[in-house]
Amino acid sequence: MASINEGSEDPLYLAYRSVGPSADLIVPAVALYLVAIVGIMLNGTVLVVTVKSSSLRGSANFLMALICLCELVHQIGHTFFLVVVISGTNFVSLLTADLIMTPMLFASNCGLMAMFCAAFDRFFAVVSPFKHSSIFTKYKIPYLLGHLLICVIYAALVQYFVLDYAFENAGNPTTGVVAETLLGPVGYKFFAGTFIISFCSTCCYVSIFVIIRCKNGVTQQTNTRVLRSLVIILSINIGGYLINLAMYQLLYAFGSFLGPPIRAWQFGFISGILLNAAAGSNAIVLFLNSTEYRQLFKKELRVVKEHFLKRNAVQPIGIIRLHHIK
Numbered sequence: 001m002a003s004i005n006e007g008s009e010d011p012l013y014l015a016y017r018s019v020g021p022s023a024d025l026i027v028p029a030v031a032l033y034l035v036a037i038v039g040i041m042l043n044g045t046v047l048v049v050t051v052k053s054s055s056l057r058g059s060a061n062f063l064m065a066l067i068c069l070c071e072l073v074h075q076i077g078h079t080f081f082l083v084v085v086i087s088g089t090n091f092v093s094l095l096t097a098d099l100i101m102t103p104m105l106f107a108s109n110c111g112l113m114a115m116f117c118a119a120f121d122r123f124f125a126v127v128s129p130f131k132h133s134s135i136f137t138k139y140k141i142p143y144l145l146g147h148l149l150i151c152v153i154y155a156a157l158v159q160y161f162v163l164d165y166a167f168e169n170a171g172n173p174t175t176g177v178v179a180e181t182l183l184g185p186v187g188y189k190f191f192a193g194t195f196i197i198s199f200c201s202t203c204c205y206v207s208i209f210v211i212i213r214c215k216n217g218v219t220q221q222t223n224t225r226v227l228r229s230l231v232i233i234l235s236i237n238i239g240g241y242l243i244n245l246a247m248y249q250l251l252y253a254f255g256s257f258l259g260p261p262i263r264a265w266q267f268g269f270i271s272g273i274l275l276n277a278a279a280g281s282n283a284i285v286l287f288l289n290s291t292e293y294r295q296l297f298k299k300e301l302r303v304v305k306e307h308f309l310k311r312n313a314v315q316p317i318g319i320i321r322l323h324h325i326k
Contacts, residue, residue, distance in 0.1 A: 002095040005171030011261035013091055013173040020088035024262050025175065028269040029085045035273050036075035039280020043068040043075070046283050049296040056296070059125075059136055060230065062144050063118040064286070066151070067233065070111025071279040074178075077104025078276075081176035095170035098163055098181050105162055105178065109193075110155035112241065115234050116197045117147040119204035122230060126208045154193075161189050175265075179272060191246065198238040205231050229289045233282055240271075240278035247271040 008014075016022055050056045050065040080100055084092060098105070125132040136143055165186040174180040182190050247268055286293040 002093040002170035004091055004093045004173045008171070008173050010173055012175075012265055015261060016090050017173070019090070021086060022088075022090070024266070025085040025090060028266055029082045032269060032273055032276060033078050033082045035276045035280065036078045039075045039276055040072055042280045042283035043072040045297065045300065046286065046293075047072070049293065049300055052300075053296050055292060059121050059132075059144065059147075060118065063114055063121060063147060064230070064233075064282070066114045066148070067111050067118065067237075068282050070107040070114060071237075071282065073107035074104050074111065075276060075279060077101050077107075077178065080104075081178070084176040090175060091173040092176060093170055094172040094174050094181065095166045097174045097176050098166035101176070101178060101181065102159065102163075105181065106155045106159050108155075108178070108241075109158040109190075110151045112194060112197050112238065113151040113154040114147070115230075115238060116201045116204075117150060118230050119201040119234060121147070123204040123208055126211050158190060158193060161186050177272070179268065191242070194238065194241050198234075198242060201234050201238065205234070229286050229293075232285045232289065236278040236281055236285070240275040243271050243274070 004013075016025060046068040047065055050061055050068075056065075080097070084090065121132075162181060165184070166181070247270075283297070287297050288294075
C-alpha cells in the first residue's frame with residue numbers, strides 16, 4: 001500500500017482532504033450504493049435460479065450467469081468507495097484503491113468479455129445449430145471452460161495495465177470511485193477494449209439477425225428467447241460502460257469549465273448511476289423476455305414468501321406458549 005502524495009495539486013483533493021465527512025461526497029456515494037444494492041440482489045437472483053434449475057444448463061444460460069456474477073462482484077466493489085467517504089478519510093492513494101478493488105475491476109472486464117462470448121455462442125448456434133449442439137453435448141465442460149478462460153485472460157490483461165499505471169502513479173489521490181482508477185492513458189486503453197468488444201458483439205448479433213431473416217426463422221436450438229435477452233443486455237450494459245467512461249474522460253479533460261471541481265465530480269455520477277442501473281437490469285430483462293426465466297423467478301419468489309409466512313406464523317405461537325407458562 002502507498003501513501004497519498006500530499007503535494008498533489010488535484011483541486012478536489014485540496015478542497016476535501018481535511019474536511020472529514022462531507023455531504024458533497026457522501027450523497028453521491030450513497031445514491032450509487034443504493035442502486036448497486038438493488039443490482040446485487042437482482043443479479044444474485046439470476047445466479048440462484050440458474051444453480052437450482054436443471055433446465056438452465058445451456059451454454060447461453062452459463063454465460064448469462066457468468067455475466068450476472070461479474071456484475072454482482074463489480075457492484076459489491078462500490079462498498080470501498082462508500083466506506084472511504086463516510087469515514088471522512090475521503091481520499092486514498094491510487095495504488096491502494098486499485099489493489100483493494102482488483103476483484104471488482106477484474107470482474108468488470110471479465111463480464112465485458114463474457115458478453116462477447118455470449119454473442120459468439122449464439123452466433124455459432126444460429127450458423128450451425130446441430131454442430132453447436134453436438135459439440136456442447138460431447139464437450140460441455142471444455143467448451144464452457146474455454147469461454148471462461150478467454151474472459152479471464154482478457155480481464156487479467158486489462159488488470160495488468162490498470163496496476164501498471166497505478167504503480168507508476170501510486171501516490172495520486174482518489175476517492176475510490178472505480179472510474180477514477182481508469183482515467184488518463186489506462187482509461188483510453190479500457191475504452192478502446194470496451195469499444196472493440198462492443199463492435200465485435202454487435203457484428204455477431206447483426207449477423208444473427210441477417211441469418212434468421214434469410215432462413216425465415218430459426219430452430220429450437222438457437223434459444224431465441226435467451227437470444228433476445230442477450231441482445232438487450234448487451235445493448236444496455238456495454239452502452240452503459242461506454243457512456244460512463246466517455247463521460248469521465250470528458251470531465252477529466254474539460255471538467256474545469258463546469259465551475260468548482262466538486263460539481264464536475266458529482267456530474268460524473270449521473271452516468272455512473274445509470275451504468276449500475278444497467279448492470280442490475282439483467283434479471284428484469286430476463287423476466288420480461290424469457291418465459292422460462294420468468295417462471296423460475298416466480299417460483300423462487302413463492303418460496304421466499306412461504307418462508308417468511310411460516311417464520312411469522314411460528315413467532316405468535318411461541319409468544320402464546322410463553323404466555324401460558326407465565
